[in-house]
Amino acid sequence: xxxxxxxxxxxxxxxxxxxxxxxxxxxxxxxxxxxxxxxxxxxxxxxxxxxxxxxxxxxxxxxxxxxxxxxxxxxxxxxxxxxxxxxxxxxxxxxxxxxxxxxxxxxxxxxxxxxxxxxxxxxxxxxxxxxxxxxxxxxxxxxxxxxxxxxxxxxxxxxx
Amino acid sequence: xxxxxxxxxxxxxxxxxxxxxxxxxxxxxxxxxxxxxxxxxxxxxxxxxxxxxxxxxxxxxxxxxxxxxxxxxxxxxxxxxxxxxxxxxxxxxxxxxxxxxxxxxxxxxxxxxxxxxxxxxxxxxxxxxxxxxxxxxxxxxxxxxxxxxxxxxxxxxxxxxxxxxxxxxxxxxxxxxxxxxxxxxxxxxxxxxxxxxxxxxxxxxxxxxxxxxxxxxxxxxxxxxxxxxxxxxxxxxxxxxxxxxxxxxxxxxxxxxxxxxxxxxxxxxxxxxxxxxxxxxxxxxxxxxxxxxxxxxxxxxxxxxxxxxxxxxxxxxxxxxxxxxxxxxxxxxxxxxxxxxxxxxxxxxxxxxxxxxxxxxxxxxxxxxxxxxxxxxxxxxxxxxxxxxxxxxxxxxxxxxxxxxxxxxxxxxxxxxxxxxxxxxxxxxxxxxxxxxxxxxxxxxxxxxxxxxxxxxxxxxxxxxxxxxxxxxxxxxxxxxxxxxxxxxxxxxxxxxxxxxxxxxxxxxxxxxxxxxxxxxxxxxxxxxxxxxxxxxxxxxxxxxxxxxxxxxxxxxxxxxxxxxxxxxxxxxxxxxxxxxxxxxxxxxxxxxxxxxxxxxxxxxxxxxxxxxxxxxxxxxxxxxxxxxxxxxxxxxxxxxxxxxxxxxxxxxxxxxxxxxxxxxxxxxxxxxxxxxxxxxxxxxxxxxxxxxxxxxxxxxxxxxxxxxxxxxxxxxxxxxxxxxxxxxxxxxxxxxxxxxxxxxxxxxxxxxx
Numbered sequence: 001x002x003x004x005x006x007x008x009x010x011x012x013x014x015x016x017x018x019x020x021x022x023x024x025x026x027x028x029x030x031x032x033x034x035x036x037x038x039x040x041x042x043x044x045x046x047x048x049x050x051x052x053x054x055x056x057x058x059x060x061x062x063x064x065x066x067x068x069x070x071x072x073x074x075x076x077x078x079x080x081x082x083x084x085x086x087x088x089x090x091x092x093x094x095x096x097x098x099x100x101x102x103x104x105x106x107x108x109x110x111x112x113x114x115x116x117x118x119x120x121x122x123x124x125x126x127x128x129x130x131x132x133x134x135x136x137x138x139x140x141x142x143x144x145x146x147x148x149x150x151x152x153x154x155x156x157x158x159x160x
Numbered sequence: 161x162x163x164x165x166x167x168x169x170x171x172x173x174x175x176x177x178x179x180x181x182x183x184x185x186x187x188x189x190x191x192x193x194x195x196x197x198x199x200x201x202x203x204x205x206x207x208x209x210x211x212x213x214x215x216x217x218x219x220x221x222x223x224x225x226x227x228x229x230x231x232x233x234x235x236x237x238x239x240x241x242x243x244x245x246x247x248x249x250x251x252x253x254x255x256x257x258x259x260x261x262x263x264x265x266x267x268x269x270x271x272x273x274x275x276x277x278x279x280x281x282x283x284x285x286x287x288x289x290x291x292x293x294x295x296x297x298x299x300x301x302x303x304x305x306x307x308x309x310x311x312x313x314x315x316x317x318x319x320x321x322x323x324x325x326x327x328x329x330x331x332x333x334x335x336x337x338x339x340x341x342x343x344x345x346x347x348x349x350x351x352x353x354x355x356x357x358x359x360x361x362x363x364x365x366x367x368x369x370x371x372x373x374x375x376x377x378x379x380x381x382x383x384x385x386x387x388x389x390x391x392x393x394x395x396x397x398x399x400x401x402x403x404x405x406x407x408x409x410x411x412x413x414x415x416x417x418x419x420x421x422x423x424x425x426x427x428x429x430x431x432x433x434x435x436x437x438x439x440x441x442x443x444x445x446x447x448x449x450x451x452x453x454x455x456x457x458x459x460x461x462x463x464x465x466x467x468x469x470x471x472x473x474x475x476x477x478x479x480x481x482x483x484x485x486x487x488x489x490x491x492x493x494x495x496x497x498x499x500x501x502x503x504x505x506x507x508x509x510x511x512x513x514x515x516x517x518x519x520x521x522x523x524x525x526x527x528x529x530x531x532x533x534x535x536x537x538x539x540x541x542x543x544x545x546x547x548x549x550x551x552x553x554x555x556x557x558x559x560x561x562x563x564x565x566x567x568x569x570x571x572x573x574x575x576x577x578x579x580x581x582x583x584x585x586x587x588x589x590x591x592x593x594x595x596x597x598x599x600x601x602x603x604x605x606x607x608x609x610x611x612x613x614x615x616x617x618x619x620x621x622x623x624x625x626x627x628x629x630x631x632x633x634x635x636x637x638x639x640x641x642x643x644x645x646x647x648x649x650x651x652x653x654x655x656x657x658x659x660x661x662x663x664x665x666x667x668x669x670x671x672x673x674x675x676x677x678x679x680x681x682x683x684x685x686x687x688x689x690x691x692x693x694x695x696x697x698x699x700x701x702x703x704x705x706x707x708x709x710x711x712x713x714x715x716x717x718x719x720x721x722x723x724x725x726x727x728x729x730x731x732x733x734x735x736x737x738x739x740x741x742x743x744x745x746x747x748x749x750x751x752x753x754x755x756x757x758x759x760x761x762x763x764x765x766x767x768x769x770x771x772x773x774x775x776x777x778x779x780x781x782x783x784x785x786x787x788x789x790x791x792x793x794x795x796x797x798x799x800x801x802x803x804x805x806x807x808x809x810x811x812x813x814x815x816x817x818x819x820x821x822x823x824x825x826x827x828x829x830x831x832x833x834x835x836x837x838x839x840x841x842x843x844x845x846x847x848x849x850x851x852x853x854x855x856x857x858x859x860x861x862x863x864x865x866x867x868x869x870x871x872x873x874x875x876x877x878x879x880x881x882x883x884x885x886x887x888x889x890x891x892x893x894x895x896x897x898x899x900x901x902x903x904x905x906x907x908x909x910x911x912x913x914x
Contacts, residue, residue, distance in 0.1 A: 036190040037183015039418070041368040042450040046837035049368055077183035090181040094173045097802035100641035100810060102180035103187060103369040103418025128846040135837060137366050137419050138641060139806055140813030141845045 008069040010035070011079025019066040026050045026061035028069075029076060037077035037106045041135065048134030051107035052076050058114040060133075077106035080113065088158070089113055089151040096147035100138035108134050112148045120156050124149065162865050167652040171802035172659050174645040176416075185416045188372030188388030189447045196374065197226055197275040199429075199436050199446035200282040202289050203456060204264030204271055207298035207522040207830025208311065211264060211291065214272055219288035224281040227439035228289070229432060230272045231261040235404030239316050243401075253491040255402045257525050258431055264293070265313055265490035266524050267831045268455030270428075275436040275444045298522040298830035302464055302485050305331040305519045313490060313520045333492030333518040338500055338572055341511025346479030350470035354547055358540040359896045360879070361823035362462040362487065365529050366814070366842045369418020370453045375433035376443035383410045383434045388417040390424045390638055391677030396669045402431040410434065413668040414638045421814070422528030423458050425677045454835035458527015459824060461486040461494040465503075465540040475554045477563045479511040480504050484537065486518060489525040494518045495533030498613070501573040502876075503537035505611040506582055506768065507563040512572055522830045528679060531612040531872035535815060535879050539897065542608035542880030547893065556607045556884075557590045560770075565611075571766075581794025581858035582609060582768035588854050589770045594790045602777050603787065604889025609770045610876025614869035615680030616761030616862075620673025621690035623651060623698050625753035626663075629740025631655060633664045633694075636675030637687040641810075641871065642803040646684045647691050649799050650865070654695035656722035657739060673758055681869025684799055685860075686761035692864050697755030702742055705749040710735060763862025767873035769793035771812060773881035777889045782905025784886060786816055790852040791877075796860040796868030804870050809851040811874025817843040818875075819882035823898050 003018040010033065017032050026043075029035040029052070038061055041049035045060040052061045053075035054068075080087045089112050092098070099105045108131065115122055115130045122130065127148050128141070136144060179185040216228045234255060243249040255261075259270045272289055276282035297311045304310060310331055318326050320334040347353055373387035383405075389395050392412040400407045417424060429446045437444040448457070463486045470479040482503050486494035496516035504512055549556040564586060565571065567579045589595055589607065599605060624632040633651050637643060648662035666672070675687060699719045706724040707714050716727050725736040737745075746753055774788040791808040798804040821841045825833040834840045859866025883894050892907045 031192075034192075035183070036186065039187065039369070040189065040447075041370070041418075042837050044450065044836055044838065047368055047450075077181075081182055086178070086181065090178075093181050094177045097171060097174070097642070097800075097806055099177075099180055100803070100806055101367075101369070101417060101419045102176075102185055103367075103416075105180055106183045109181060124850075125846075128848075132844045132846040135368055135842060135844060137368055137421070137814065137842060138810045140809035140811075140843075140851045141848055142809045142851045143802075143806060145845065145850070 004067050006067060006070050008072055008074060010074045011076060021067060023066045024062050025064040025066045025069055028066040029061060035076050035078050039103055039106060041103065048111065049104050049107045051110045051134065053110060053114060056114065056117065058111045077110060080109060087113065088154045089148065092147040092151040092154065096143045096150065098139060098143035098147040104134060104136045108136065108144060112151070116152045116155055120152060122152055161859060161861065165653055167649045167659050168797065168799050168865055169801065171800050172645065174642050175648055175664055176639065176644055187369055187416045187418050191374040191386040191415065193374060193376055193443040196443040196445050197277060197440055198279045198282045199273055199275045199433055199444045200286055201270045201432065202272040202286045204260065204267060204269040206264055206293060206295050207267045208296040209264045210294040210296060211260060211262060211271065212294055213292045215290045216272060218290065219274060219285040222281060222285050222288060224277040225274055225285045226277065226442065227275040227436045228272060228285070229435050229439065231259045233435055234259060234402060234431065250492070251401050254398060257491055258402055258428060266522050268452065268524060269490065270456065273432045273436060275440045299331060300521060300826055300830050302487060302519055305521050313522065317492070317520070331520040333488060333520060336497060336500065336516045338514040339512065340572070343479045343481055343511045343513045346470045346511045350478050351473040352548065352551060353468065353470045354544060354551065355468040356544060356895060357464065357466045358543060360463045360536040360539060361897060362459045362523060363818050363822045363824070364454055364459045364840065365421035365423035367419030367421060367423055370448040370450060371424065371429055371457060372447040373429045373433045374443060374445040375430065375437045377434060377438040381409055383437065385410060385412045385430055385434065386415055387412065387430055388415045388424060390417065390420045390640060390679050392638065392669050393636060393674055394425060394677050395427055395430050398427045399431045399434060403434060411668060411670050414666055417638050417640050420640055421530045422532060422679060425528050425679050426458065428457055450837065451835045454840060455832050456524050459524055460529035460532065461488065461526045463536040465536060467540045467544055469544050469548060471548055471552065473552065475548065475552050475559045475562050477507055477509045480509045481512070482514045484516045486533065487521045487523065487526065488518050489521065489523045491525045492518055492520060494526050499533030499537040502534040502611055503541050504572045506565055506609050508565055508569045514572065530811065530814065530875045534610065534612055534876045535818060538608065538610050538876045539879035539883065542877065543883055543893070543895070546606065546880070546884040546887065557586050560609055561586050577766065578861055579858055580766050580768055581856050584856045584858055585609070585768055585770040585792045585794055588792045588856055589772055592772065592790055592854065594772050594788060594852065599774065602779060602889055604775055604885045604887065606773045606881045606884025606888060607770065608877040608880035608884060609768065610873055612681065612767050612873040612876055614685065614764035614767050615682045616686045616764040617676040617680065617682055618760045619675045619687040619690040620758040621687060621694040622673065623691065623694040623755045625698065625739060625743050627743055629743040630661045630663060631657065633662055633691055634667045634672055635687050635691065636667055636672035637683045638666055638678045640678050641807065642800060643683045645803060646688060646799040650688050650691050651695050654692050655698065655739065656720065681767065681871040682764065685764050685863060685867050685869045686759070688799065688867060689761050689863055690757045690759050693757035693759065694755040697757060698753060701753055701755065705742065706737055709749060763860065765796055765860030765862060765868035767794060767868050767870060769873045769877055771877040771881040773878065773885045775882060775885040775889055777886060777904065779908055782901035782908060784820055784899055784904060786849060786882065788849055790854065791874055792854040792856060793870060793873055794856045794858050794868065795870045796863065797857055797866035798855050799867060801855060804855055805853045807870045808853045808874045812851050812878050813843050813848060815875045815878025816882060819879045819897055819899055821898050821900060
C-alpha cells in the first residue's frame with residue numbers, strides 16, 4: 001500500500017511526512033521526524049512516556065495513528081522550552097530533583113503543562129489524579145508533585 | 161575523614177538535567193544509524209518444551225529479511241562452564257538464556273531472531289519460522305519443583321550442598337546453610353517461641369525504559385554497541401563470552417538509562433544484535449516490547465520463608481531459625497544467599513540456623529532487583545518482630561532497639577560491624593512526629609527496619625584539567641539516578657572549585673577505565689572514592705609543578721580552595737596559583753594536567769533504614785491506602801541530599817507496590833497472564849501520599865567523606881512496614897503478598913488469617 005502524505009503542525013512548525021496507515025504518531029515522531037524526546041515505555045497507553053499534546057490535549061502518541069495528525073497541532077517535549085529559556089515546569093523539575101533516570105520526564109512535563117493550562121492552581125490531589133497515567137518507577141512521585149505545584153505557583157505569579 | 165564541606169551536602173541541578181527535561185537525552189532506543197535494520201526475537205509460546213527443530217528457510221526467503229539467527233549460530237558452551245569470582249557466572253546458562261538451544265524453559269524464551277528492513281517484515285519473518293516442539297509439563301512453583309516425580313528443567317543439574325553427593329538430578333540447584341550456636345537449646349528454654357511461614361510472589365523491576373540496543377559490526381569484525389545498561393564493561397564481557405569473541409572486538413557505549421534497579425546488569429539482546437549485524441553487514445537496532453520485558457527479562461524470585469524466633473520475657477532475641485526457598489527461574493541463581501545473610505543482620509542473635517534453597521521453575525531467570533533477596537527476608541523477619549512486640553507488649557521500636565546490631569556486633573555472615581546507623585534510624589523514628597500522630601478508625605501504623613550490605617568493587621576515574629581551567633571527570637559508571645551530580649560535587653569539594661566548573665562524563669568501554677556495574681549501591685561510594693583520589697593526584701601534580709616554578713621545597717606549598725599557595729613564612733611573601741592559572745601554564749610546567757585512580761574499593765559500609773507506614777483499610781472493599789509514610793535511613797554522608805531523598809522515596813514506593821499490588825500471574829501452562837502495565841500494576845501518583853524522609857548520617861570510616869551507598873536499602877523495609885500497618889488496622893496478620901483488595905477483603909470477612 002502506498003504511503004499517506006500528511007500535513008500537520010509540530011511544535012508550531014508546519015511539517016509534512018509520509019506514513020503508512022497503521023503507523024502510530026509516536027512512531028512517526030521518533031522514526032521519521034527525529035523527535036526522540038517522546039519515549040516509548042509500553043506501546044499500549046499504560047505508561048504515559050509518549051505523552052504529547054494534540055490540539056493542547058494530552059494524548060498517548062502510541063495510541064494515535066499518524067494519519068490523525070492531518071491538519072492538527074502537535075506539541076512534543078522539544079517544543080516546550082522557548083529557545084534557551086526553560087518552561088517553568090522544566091525548571092522546577094530540575095530544581096526539585098524530580099527526575100532520576102529521566103525516561104518518564106518528557107511525558108510528565110507535557111502532561112503537567114496541559115494540567116496547569118487548564119487549571120492554574122491545582123491541588124496535590126488534582127495533580128496526582130492528572131498524572132496517574134504517567135508512570136515513574138524511580139522517584140515515588142513526591143518530588144514530581146512538589147515540582148508541578150511549585151511551577152503552577154510561579155506561572156500564576158508570572159501571569160499576575 | 162573530612163567533616164566540613166562546601167560542595168558536598170548541597171543539592172545543585174544535575175549536570176545532565178537540561179537534556180533530560182528538553183528531550184535531548186539519548187536513551188537506549190534513541191540511536192539511529194544509516195541503513196539500520198530492525199531486529200526482532202521469536203519467543204517460545206510454551207513454558208517447558210524440547211525444541212526438536214527450527215526451520216528458518218521460509219523466513220529467510222522473504223524480501224527484506226537480511227539475517228536470521230538461532231542457538232546454532234552461537235558458541236557451543238559446555239554445561240558447567242563457570243567463571244569464578246565475587247560474582248560467579250555460569251556462562252552456559254547465560255548463553256542458553258539469551259537464546260535457547262535444546263529446550264525452551266519459559267514462556268517467552270528466545271528461540272531465534274531476525275533482522276529485516278522494517279518492523280512489519282521482521283514480524284512477518286518471525287511468523288514464517290517453523291518450530292517443532294515436544295511440549296513438556298511445566299514446573300510453576302516451589303511445591304511442584306520439589307515434588308517426587310517433578311519434571312526436570314535440567315537433567316544435568318545435581319543439588320549442590322547436600323552432605324552426600326546426590327545420585328539423581330533435581331530442580332533444587334543448591335541448599336546452603338549459615339549456622340552458629342545451639343538453636344535447639346534456646347528454643348527449648350525460651351520464654352516465647354513464635355513460628356510462621358511467609359510468601360512473596362514473582363515481581364519485576366518495572367523500569368519504564370525497555371531494553372534496547374543498536375549494534376553495528378564493521379568489515380574488520382569489530383562491533384560497536386549502543387545500549388541502556390548498568391554496566392557497559394559487563395555487556396562487553398558477557399557478549400564476548402556468549403559469542404566467543406575476543407573482548408577487544410566489542411566496544412560498548414552506554415546510553416542514558418531509563419531505570420534498571422538491577423535488571424540491566426546482565427545481557428539479553430546485545431549478543432543477538434551483534435550477531436545479526438555481523439551476518440547482515442548492517443547496523444541492527446533491537447527494542448523490547450513491554451510484553452517481552454515482563455515475559456523474558458529478569459523478575460525477582462517468588463519466595464517462601466519459614467521463620468522461627470525465640471525470645472526471653474524482655475524481648476531479647478535468643479535464637480532464630482529460617483528456611484528460605486527462592487525460585488531462580490529457568491536457570492540456577494536466585495538471590496537466596498543474600499536473603500540468608502540479610503534476614504537476621506539487623507539484630508544480635510546468639511544462635512541461628514539459616515538454610516537457603518535455590519530452586520528452578522519454568523519462569524524467566526531471576527535477575528538482580530534492588531537489594532536482591534533482602535526485601536522478602538525482611539518481610540518475614542520484620543513481620544515476626546512485629547508479632548513478638550505484640551505478644552510481649554513491648555513497643556516495636558523498643559523491641560528493635562533492644563536487639564539492634566551496632567558497632568562491634570557480629571553479623572550472621574561473619575563480619576564485625578564497623579560504625580553503622582540502625583540505632584540512629586530507630587531513635588529518629590521514635591522521635592519523629594509521625595510515630596506519635598493520632599490515627600482514625602480503620603487506620604493502622606507499622607514499623608519495619610531493613611539492611612543491605614552495599615558493595616565497593618572496582619572503579620576507575622580520570623580527572624582532566626581543561627585548557628580553560630574547567631575540569632572533566634570521566635568514569636565508567638552509568639548514571640542511573642543522578643550520579644554525575646555526585647561525582648561533580650565530590651570533585652568540586654576535593655579541588656576546592658565551583659560545582660559548575662566540573663564536567664562529569666560517563667565514558668564507553670574504550671575511553672573510560674574499567675568499572676564494575678552501577679549496582680550494589682556502589683557508584684557514589686566506590687566510583688566517588690576513585691574520583692576523590694584522582695583529584696588528589698591532580699592536587700599533588702599541581703603542588704609539584706608549583707615547587708618547580710617557584711623553586712621552593714614541596715613542604716613549603718599547600719593546596720587550599722582551588723589554589724596552590726606558599727606558606728606565609730617563605731621569604732615573607734605569599735604566592736598562589738589557581739587551577740585556571742595552572743591550566744594556562746600547563747605546557748610550560750610539564751604538559752597536560754590529569755589525575756587517574758583505579759581502585760577495588762573496600763569497606764562499603766552497610767546501610768540501615770527504619771520506615772513508618774500508616775494505612776487506611778476500606779472494610780467493604782479490602783482496598784488499602786497508604787496515607788502517610790516516613791523513610792529514615794543512614795546515608796553516612798549525603799553527597800547530594802535531594803537525590804538521596806529521591807532514592808529513599810523511590811525505593812519505598814517500589815516496596816509499597818510489592819506489598820500492595822505487584823505479582824506475576826501465570827495460567828496452569830506457565831503463560832504469564834499480565835505482561836502489561838495495565839495488569840501488572842506498579843504504583844501511580846494517585847496511589848500515594850508524599851513520602852517523608854529523614855537522612856541520618858553515621859559516617860562510614862572507609863570513605864574519605866564518610867559516604868555509604870543508599871540506593872538499595874530503601875526497598876527492604878516497606879513490605880513489612882505496610883503489612884504491619886495493615887495488621888494494626890485490621891488485627892489480621894497477612895503472611896502472603898501482595899495485599900490485594902480481594903485477599904484483604906476475604907481475610908476481613910473471615911478474620912481467621914492468624
